[in-house]
Amino acid sequence: MVAVYVIIGVVVVLLITFWILYNGLVRLRNQVKNAWAQIDVQLKRRHDLIPNLVETVKGYMKHERETLEAVTKARNIAQQLTSAGAGERAKAEGELSSALARLLAVVERYPDLKANQNFLALQEELTSTENKISFSRQFYNDSVLRLNNKTQMFPSNVVASMTGFKAGEFFEVTVAAEREPVKVSFTE
Amino acid sequence: MWEQIRSNQIRSVVLTIGMGALLILLGYFLGLYFFDRAIAGLVIAILVWAVLSLIAYFQGDSILLSMSRAKKIGRDDHPRLYNVVEEMKIASGLEKMPDIYIIDDPALNAFATGRDPNRASVAITSGLLQKLNRDELQGVIGHEISHIKNRDVLLMAMCSILLGTIVILAWYGSRFLIFGSMTGSRRSSSSGGGGGAQIIILVVALVLMILAPIMAQLIYFAISRKREYLADASSALYTRYPEGLASALEKLGASTGQLKSANKATAPMYIINPFRKRGMKAIDLTSTHPPISERIRILRAMAGASFGDYDQAYRQVHGGKGVIPASSVVAETVPIATTKLEGEAGEPNEIQRTRETSDVMWRLSNYNTITCECGAKLRVPPNFKEPQIKCPHCGRTHQV
Numbered sequence: 001m002v003a004v005y006v007i008i009g010v011v012v013v014l015l016i017t018f019w020i021l022y023n024g025l026v027r028l029r030n031q032v033k034n035a036w037a038q039i040d041v042q043l044k045r046r047h048d049l050i051p052n053l054v055e056t057v058k059g060y061m062k063h064e065r066e067t068l069e070a071v072t073k074a075r076n077i078a079q080q081l082t083s084a085g086a087g088e089r090a091k092a093e094g095e096l097s098s099a100l101a102r103l104l105a106v107v108e109r110y111p112d113l114k115a116n117q118n119f120l121a122l123q124e125e126l127t128s129t130e131n132k133i134s135f136s137r138q139f140y141n142d143s144v145l146r147l148n149n150k151t152q153m154f155p156s157n158v159v160a161s162m163t164g165f166k167a168g169e170f171f172e173v174t175v176a177a178e179r180e181p182v183k184v185s186f187t188e
Numbered sequence: 189m190w191e192q193i194r195s196n197q198i199r200s201v202v203l204t205i206g207m208g209a210l211l212i213l214l215g216y217f218l219g220l221y222f223f224d225r226a227i228a229g230l231v232i233a234i235l236v237w238a239v240l241s242l243i244a245y246f247q248g249d250s251i252l253l254s255m256s257r258a259k260k261i262g263r264d265d266h267p268r269l270y271n272v273v274e275e276m277k278i279a280s281g282l283e284k285m286p287d288i289y290i291i292d293d294p295a296l297n298a299f300a301t302g303r304d305p306n307r308a309s310v311a312i313t314s315g316l317l318q319k320l321n322r323d324e325l326q327g328v329i330g331h332e333i334s335h336i337k338n339r340d341v342l343l344m345a346m347c348s349i350l351l352g353t354i355v356i357l358a359w360y361g362s363r364f365l366i367f368g369s370m371t372g373s374r375r376s377s378s379s380g381g382g383g384g385a386q387i388i389i390l391v392v393a394l395v396l397m398i399l400a401p402i403m404a405q406l407i408y409f410a411i412s413r414k415r416e417y418l419a420d421a422s423s424a425l426y427t428r429y430p431e432g433l434a435s436a437l438e439k440l441g442a443s444t445g446q447l448k449s450a451n452k453a454t455a456p457m458y459i460i461n462p463f464r465k466r467g468m469k470a471i472d473l474t475s476t477h478p479p480i481s482e483r484i485r486i487l488r489a490m491a492g493a494s495f496g497d498y499d500q501a502y503r504q505v506h507g508g509k510g511v512i513p514a515s516s517v518v519a520e521t522v523p524i525a526t527t528k529l530e531g532e533a534g535e536p537n538e539i540q541r542t543r544e545t546s547d548v549m550w551r552l553s554n555y556n557t558i559t560c561e562c563g564a565k566l567r568v569p570p571n572f573k574e575p576q577i578k579c580p581h582c583g584r585t586h587q588v
Contacts, residue, residue, distance in 0.1 A: 031281070035281070038278060042278075121267065124267055124268055124271065125267070125271075127322075128267075128268075128271035128272075128274070128275060131271075131275045132271075132274065132275050132278050135275050135276075135278045135279035135426070136278045136279075138279060138428070139278060139279060139280075139281045143281075
């Protein structure tokens with residue numbers, strides 16, 4: 001009789017543990033999903049800002065046609081890849097980031113442009129969007145790291161493999177230029 | 189990394205329970221002395237505490253914000269501030285955007301309030317908004333957002349309610365004691381053999397009345413200081429840039445202005461103690477905040493941006509054991525950011541920031557601003573009735 005109770009007790013404890021671990025995994029997976037959606041929102045925002053920026057800047061920057069074209073091109077490529085996987089997308093967005101950084105560095109040479117209220121507002125939005133992209137990426141990667149740890153470490157890995165949880169993909173920046181500070185040179 | 193907060197929270201909760209025990213003890217002995225029944229004192233203590241807690245829980249943030257005369261702003265009022273708050277919201281993984289308030293005060297300070305992460309506000313003084321560049325603002329907002337994210341706001345509010353209840357009970361207890369002994373009207377249970385026990389109860393009640401408020405205050409300060417270090421560590425982690433907060437604290441530390449609208453109960457809510465004296469080395473127990481110079485040195489000593497790096501820097505600067513429990517420090521490297529886009533182009537200087545902030549403050553007080561072609565800015569008060577106004581500088585006429 002005692003043995004039956006012990007068995008029932010063990011089964012109940014196991015079920016509760018399973019339940020808690022499973023819920024924890026689901027919560028993390030949702031967090032990863034939300035974090036990814038947040039990156040998405042910010043990347044879209046950047047895509048929307050760029051035509052505006054190019055339009056404002058064009059009149060001032062007669063000699064920077066190539067820089068502007070690079071930005072527009074990078075933006076169009078990135079926009080086409082919005083439904084691609086994290087790795088491929090990160091690469092395209094990385095290209096866009098470095099093209100934008102080059103454009104913003106060049107702005108230093110145009111004092112008229114820096115006095116333009118419209119441009120200043122746009123620049124604030126763009127700077128902030130860049131920050132938001134990197135902060136949401138930071139949070140996404142942290143969440144993915146936690147999810148991956150959970151799916152690989154005991155005891156939650158048992159639950160994860162039973163219920164088909166997969167490790168997430170990091171959003172890495174593959175373009176070297178974005179990691180390094182932009183050098184602004186004033187000599188022509 | 190995000191679970192690390194939890195073990196620190198347990199420590200704070202233990203301290204809070206200590207404060208609760210103090211309250212119950214005080215209520216018990218006051219009841220025993222005044223009503224001859226411990227239960228009466230307990231009921232009064234818990235009733236006062238419950239009423240104050242309910243008020244604080246449901247109305248605390250709006251009371252605090254209206255007391256400090258804070259004005260709510262939207263995205264268009266101050267885009268940079270709004271953006272920085274949104275950035276920190278994203279970095280911390282907070283689900284809902286907190287409300288943003290500006291306090292029209294030249295003193296440098298900021299605070300966070302709200303009972304849970306879904307109903308939270310951050311407030312910053314106009315003085316601080318003018319003084320800080322973007323990186324520094326990010327550090328300060330990161331600190332405040334982490335108070336929200338770590339649920340410090342509710343914890344500190346509940347602690348200050350406990351403290352307040354203890355102070356109120358001890359105060360009234362001592363008044364009644366003096367009043368009672370003067371008129372001799374205290375109802376006695378007059379069981380003849382109770383004399384010795386009565387005296388013991390009186391002595392215990394007296395000691396508690398004197399010591400409980402002091403002890404509660406010390407516990408309160410201890411909790412508060414711990415949360416400040418933790419918020420600094422979180423801010424460094426969110427921004428990946430401890431130097432931003434360090435340099436903001438440097439500016440805060442150099443200022444002498446005291447915040448007009450702060451009071452003792454709300455002091456721990458602010459990023460720096462609003463009542464500090466200049467150059468005060470607040471290592472002593474009676475401070476709600478760790479000394480600024482120490483906070484700066486810890487931030488600057490960080491080798492990376494993780495909690496582990498903060499803990500190491502803390503031990504290096506402060507000595508003794510770390511502020512973040514060893515069990516929650518995981519071995520991972522979080523590099524400090526090198527690329528800071530906002531530090532480069534388009535950063536408004538202090539004069540521009542001052543103009544920008546004063547524009548916002550005028551607009552929030554319903555003043556209409558007209559920019560004249562001569563460069564002058566006309567502030568039209570809300571009760572101005574004329575349809576036209578003349579520029580006092582160049583004489584042009586403007587439609588209101």
